[in-house]
Amino acid sequence: MEPTRTAYGIWSGGRFMHFGEAIDEERMEKLIRRAYDRGVRTFMTADVYGKGAADEMMGKALAGLPRDTYCLIGIVGHDFYSAERLGIKGFPRFTHPELRQPSEYKSYLRMATEKSLERCQADKFDLLMLHNPDSIGYSNDTVWSGMADLKAEGLADRLGVAPGPANGFTLDILLNFERFEELIDWAMIILNPLEPWPGDMLLPGAEKHGVDLITRVVDYGGLFHGDVKPGHEFGEGDHRTFRPEGWVEAGNEKIDRMREVAEKHGLSMLQLACAWNLSQTRVKSVVPTLIQEVGENAKPIEEKLDDLAGVSDLTLSDEEVAAIREIGNNKGCMTLKGGNPEYEGDPVADRWELNPDLAGVGETWGIKPEVDLACVH
Secondary structure, three states, X not given: OOOOOEEEEOOOOOOOOOOOOOOOHHHHHHHHHHHHHOOOOEEEEEOOXXXXXXXXXXXXXXXXXXXXXXXXXXXXXXXXXXXOOOHHHOOOEOOOOOOOOHHHHHHHHHHHHHHHHHHHOOOOEOEEEEEOOOHHHHHOHHHHHHHHHHHHOOOEOOEEEEOOOOOEOHHHXXXXXXXXXXXXXEEEEEOEOOEOOOHXXXXXXXXXXXXXXXXXXXXXXXXXXXXXXXXXXOOOOOHHHHOOOOHHHHHHHHHHHHHHHHHHHOOOHHHHHHHHHHOOOOEEEEEOOOOOOOOOOOOOHHHHHHHHHOOOOOOOOHHHHHHHHHHHOOOOOOXXXXXXXXXXXXXXXXXXXXXXXXXXXXXXXXXXXXXHOOOOO
16 A cells, blocks of 8 residues: 555654653554544654564454555664664664675665564555655665665555654755656655744655655644643653744644634645645655653543644635745754754764755755755744
């Protein structure tokens, strides 16, 4: 199966990522089955979450369902098998020079994919994605030859790239599309009505190279679910506390200005965010994060899932898309990750200097890195 319009990500529920209340394993499994029962037909897991525990949970929850009735997406790339966790930075990418040389990339990818499939109780992924690549992962021929081998061997039907964890990587993704056009079927990017930038700069490239897009963070840190309001208290360790002060208040004010469009079409605000994304060029699937917020007045996560399952095939008009984009215009609001002129020094996991290949991609697409990828706020 191709990924469907709505998708469930295993990071929902706070068990494997630090946000909201971490719901227990039994409730997580029921949530996954509820997603299937409500019509969500795409399920996404990443092998590094819980060092394989997320895969196992997904496999257990989907066990017994006809395999041809849902799309299973696997994501590999962080080496938790042989490397030590680097604190809040997580596990290093498998392409880190201190872990292995290019001659070992293919064997790692095969091992990681086979183990992930075994935990998922599946014999293949409908889509296999490279998780949070470093500069090597985006551009190295051996990496993508290894991914192609996995597809040829029947371990995956489609291939893709899943950049992150933070926002950026614009030129790197475009270079990836250009260099491996025949291999890249899908990409997962951050996009929502309050964060059109920089994701919207990838839309023309995806169109040219025939890459379909899955969009994450559609909920904008939970604001589009409706229970994160001004004065909201986040739990201890919640990663959203790293956002700039005032983001909840500013976001809610902008959401209120979009509400008229939602009411016109009979949509919840999450459904409006999903519809806005799905009205963009090449966006074919949305995977918002479902968060059980802390506190007595929090909306049950099951209701948020039902809200997602209610996303229709509505396409917003060009005028509505443009009006919402203008309200949410966030250009220059943050320092972006990936190849960026603001960074100098040796490459790290998620940032590196702007090299000639990336600069050339920028010229091709009319992107001026010093202007279009710069933090100005």
